[in-house]
Amino acid sequence: DVKVTQSSRYLVKRTGEKVFLECVQDMDHENMFWYRQDPGLGLRLIYFSYDVKMKEKGDIPEGYSVSREKKERFSLILESASTNQTSMYLCASSRGTDTQYFGPGTRLTVL
Amino acid sequence: SQKIEQNSEALNIQEGKTATLTCNYTNYSPAYLQWYRQDPGRGPVFLLLIRENEKEKRKERLKVTFDTTLKQSLFHITASQPADSATYLCALDEGGNNRKLIWGLGTSLAVNP
Numbered sequence: 664d665v666k667v668t669q670s671s672r673y674l675v676k677r678t679g680e681k682v683f684l685e686c687v688q689d690m691d692h693e694n695m696f697w698y699r700q701d702p703g704l705g706l707r708l709i710y711f712s713y714d715v716k717m718k719e720k721g722d723i724p725e726g727y728s729v730s731r732e733k734k735e736r737f738s739l740i741l742e743s744a745s746t747n748q749t750s751m752y753l754c755a756s757s758r759g760t761d762t763q764y765f766g767p768g769t770r771l772t773v774l
Numbered sequence: 775s776q777k778i779e780q781n782s783e784a785l786n787i788q789e790g791k792t793a794t795l796t797c798n799y800t801n802y803s804p805a806y807l808q809w810y811r812q813d814p815g816r817g818p819v820f821l822l823l824i825r826e827n828e829k830e831k832r833k834e835r836l837k838v839t840f841d842t843t844l845k846q847s848l849f850h851i852t853a854s855q856p857a858d859s860a861t862y863l864c865a866l867d868e869g870g871n872n873r874k875l876i877w878g879l880g881t882s883l884a885v886n887p
Binding site: 667694696703704705706708711713721751753755757759760761762763764765766767768770 | 805808815816817818819820823863865867873874875877878879880
């Protein structure tokens with residue numbers, strides 16, 4: 664069975680802290696994605712990666728960076744967390760242009 | 775601009791009835807369209823994919839249609855059950871070799887016993 668795991672289900676951080684969210688997939692997928700989801704705004708793509716060390720900006724990359732050093736792992740970094748980054752963060756992976764498989768999500772609260 | 779619209783109002787139906795959810799899009803020529811289910815506090819889960827050359831696809835109690843002329847997909851759940859209560863999302867590829875999906879906001883379905 665396909666599996667995408669995220670490092671935390673719930674996370675509470677303070678304004679200005681550096682935050683790392685990690686995502687691991689075990690399906691050998693080349694594509695990985697980071698989304699945030701907020702009520703009324705749906706899924707919004709932050710960054711995606713189509714290969715190791717490759718990344719592309721999504722619709723809302725400001726305030727975020729990513730790292731993909733290994734095929735199975737895609738990290739989202741909040742360099743200096745702000746309260747408007749409080750959200751549900753979802754990681755997904757896919758092969759080619761096909762179905763995306765999601766992790767369970769990380770609910771991040773920035774105080 | 776490119777846009778996907780799903781029923782904005784929540785859908786409430788009685789157990790045993792058929793639920794029909796709508797996904798309309800403009801300014802796209804997608805090669806395929808997908809439907810996902812999302813439960814509160816969880817990531818979306820893939821349900822069905824239908825390609826542009828397919829009119830209809832079925833999986834157990836689920837049926838999806840895809841009309842590229844109307845730019846619309848309908849998602850049906852027959853003999854609905856309370857366990858079908860969730861938010862349902864449609865997603866389109868952007869076309870070409872683009873790996874990204876464009877997502878609708880989702881429709882909330884409540885099936886009442």
